[in-house]
Amino acid sequence: xxxxxxxxxxxxxxxxxxxxxxxxxxxxxxxxxxxxxxxxxxxxxxxxxxxxxxxxxxxxxxxxxxxxxxxxxxxxxxxxxxxxxxxxxxxxxxxxxxxxxxxxxxxxxxxxxxxxxxxxxxxxxxxxxxxxxxxxxxxxxxxxxxxxxxxxxxxxxxxxxxxxxxxxxxxxxxx
Numbered sequence: 063x064x065x066x067x068x069x070x071x072x073x074x075x076x077x078x079x080x081x082x083x084x085x086x087x088x089x090x091x092x093x094x095x096x097x098x099x100x101x102x103x104x105x106x107x108x109x110x111x112x113x114x115x116x117x118x119x120x121x122x123x124x125x126x127x128x129x130x131x132x133x134x135x136x137x138x139x140x141x142x143x144x145x146x147x148x149x150x151x152x153x154x155x156x157x158x159x160x161x162x163x164x165x166x167x168x169x170x171x172x173x174x175x176x177x178x179x180x181x182x183x184x185x186x187x188x189x190x191x192x193x194x195x196x197x198x199x200x201x202x203x204x205x206x207x208x209x210x211x212x213x214x215x216x217x218x219x220x221x222x223x224x225x226x227x228x229x230x231x232x233x234x235x236x237x
Contacts, residue, residue, distance in 0.1 A: 105137060109137075123139065134156045139153075143171070149177050151169075
């Protein structure tokens with residue numbers, strides 16, 4: 063064998079790298095192909111199906127048609143639903159072989175990479191913020207000095223509604 067053919071960067075190895083396209087690990091070959099042409103063209107059918115579950119004003123422009131398998135295509139539409147920025151409406155369409163009749167399999171709303179995600183979880187012990195500590199300081203100062211905190215009117219009304227009615231002197235009425 064020629065020592066040059068074993069070294070990387072030679073024309074033989076470059077041609078071999080170009081000839082063998084890399085496949086995504088774990089993705090079946092039949093899912094990586096182009097979408098069914100007839101189903102990919104059925105954008106109006108997909109939009110009409112999504113309009114069955116949401117008002118037309120909440121459906122934005124068509125974003126993509128993705129192949130999910132043999133004669134199975136997912137159409138994605140931008141969501142204009144308040145509170146769902148970055149989400150996408152989807153309609154999964156299918157058809158039988160040699161048939162021109164489109165069937166709607168599934169409809170729904172999916173988050174995309176642009177949607178707002180919840181912040182990372184923070185342990186409770188680390189959640190205390192400086193403004194939380196400032197609110198607790200007046201109560202702690204009152205307890206240290208021995209002063210009794212005055213109950214506010216809302217607390218008194220809640221106690222009266224929840225507990226036994228008492229007169230001002232603390233005795234039960236009618237006793």
